[in-house]
Amino acid sequence: MTDQRHLAEVDAAMAGLIAADAERQRTSIHLIASENFTSRAVMQASGSVFTNKYSEGYPGRRYYEGCAVVDQMEDLARDRAKSLFGAEHANVQPHSGAQANMGTYFSLLDPGDVVLGMRLDQGGHLTHGSHVNFSGMLYRFEAYGVDPSTERVDMDEVRKVALSVRPKMIVAGFSAYSRILDWEAFRGIADEVGALLMVDAAHIIGLVAGGAHPSPIPYAHVTTATTHKALRGPRGGLILCEERFGADIDKGVFPNAQGGALNNQIAAKAVAFHEASTDEYRAYTAQIVANASAMADSMTADGIRIVSGGTDNHLFLMDLRSIDDDLTGRDAARLLDTVGITVNFNTIPFDPRPPFKATGLRIGLPAATTCGMKEDEVRRVGTLVARALRGRGDEAEMAAVAGEVAELASAFQPYPVDFPGHV
Ligand code: DSN
Helix, strand or coil: CCCCHHHHHHCCCHHHHHHHHHHHHHCCEECCCCCCCCCCCHHHCCCHHHHCCCCEEEEEEECCCHHHHHHHHHHCCCCCCCHHHHCCCECCCCCCHHHHHHHHHHCCCCCEEEEEECHHCCCCCCCCCCCHHHHHHEEEEEEEECCCCCCCCCCHHHHHHHHCCCCCCEEEEECCCCCCCCCHHHHHHHCCCCEEEEEECCCCHHHHHHHCCCCCCCCCCEEEEECCCCCCCCCCCEECHHHHHHHHHHHHHHHHHHHCHHHHHHHHHHHHHHCCCCCHHHHHHHHHHHHHHHHHHHHHCCCCHHHHCCCCEEEEEEEEEHHHCCCCHHHHHHHHHCCECCCCCCCCCCCCCCCCCEEEEEEEEEEHHCCCCCCCCCCCCHHHHHHHHHCCCCCHHHHHHHHHHHHHHHHHCCCCCCCCCCC
C-alpha cells in the first residue's frame, strides 16, 4: 500500500512551502487578471487518483487498458463543456492555453502559413506569433493592433490588413485588452478573405460561461481557452469547435502536440464546468464585470489614466504616466507587492518602454470577486493602489496603506484561516 501519512509528516519542507503560499494567498489582495482561487471540490479532483492513470488517445480509442472509468470521466468533462458553451465538439486534454493553441495550429495550419493575430505589445499573447515562441518560429504571423486614439481594435483596420496579407487563419483574442471584440465582424472578415477564425478566449471564457460576455462560439471555427482564470477551474486548456473540425483538432492535440493527458486535471475541469453552470456562478461573473468597471471609473475620477478610458470585461490597464512619468510598471508592481497588493506589470499600447519595464499595470478582478469583494471594496482597493504609488518614499504612508490592505484582505479571504493549502 502507498504511504498514507499526511504531507507534513512525509515532506515537511514542501508542506511548509505550500502553507507559506496559502498564507500569502489569504493575506494579500490579488489583482492578477489571469489568476483565481479554486473551490475545494476542484482541488480534490485535481489531487485525486486520476493522477495515476495513463490514457493516451480519446474515450473508446486508447493505447492503454484500464481506461473504462477514465473514458466516462473524460466524456463527462467533454459533455459538460459542450453543454456549458453550446459547442458541437470539445477537447479537454490541452495541458494549458498555449498547448490548446499549439494543438489548433497543428490541426489547421502548415508551417510557413500566414496567420493574422493581435500585436503582443498591444494586448495579444505570446502564442499569437511572438518570435520567441513556437508560433512565431513556425508560422508567418502578421499583426493588427489598436487605434492610437481610441486604443480599441478598429475592425476596418483588421479588414485592411487581412485583405493585404491574406491569412489562412485569423486569431482574435488577447491577454491584456479591456474591451469586447466584435466576433461577428471578425468572422465576416475571415469569410471574406477565406481564412479560418480562431478565437483565443482564455481571458474571457469564464465570463462567457456565466453570461457576462458575448460568446465567440457561434462565430469562431475554433475557440481555445484556459480553465483557471475567471472560470475558476484547475490549471489547464480547452478547445471548443464545430464538429467538422473535431477529428483534426483532436489529432492536433494528441498525438501532434501532447502525449498522455493529465486525467486529474481533466476531472477537475469537469467539476469546474459543473460549478460554472449554476446561477451562483452567473452572479459571480456579473459581479466581476461590475467590480472592474467600478474600480476603473473610480481610478479615472482620481486622475489615473485607464487605457481606452475604461473596461467592459474583467480587466483594465493603468497608464502609470498619469501618476509619474518616471514610474515604470515593473517598479510599481514591486512596490505594490511590498504593501500586499499583487499585480503584474504590462505594456500599454504604443508603450515607450520595453516589456520588462513597461508603463502599465494590468488589473483584474476575478480573484478579488471570488473573495467576496463588491464595488465599495474594490473602489477602496483602487484608492490604496493610488496612495501606495503616489506615496512611495513616505514610510508612514506606506505603512498605513499596508495596514489597510491587511485589514481588507483579512475580511475577504479565499480560504479558511486554518486551511493548510491542500486538501
Ligand atoms: N500568462 C497569461 C496571462 O497572465 O494573461 C496568459 O497566458
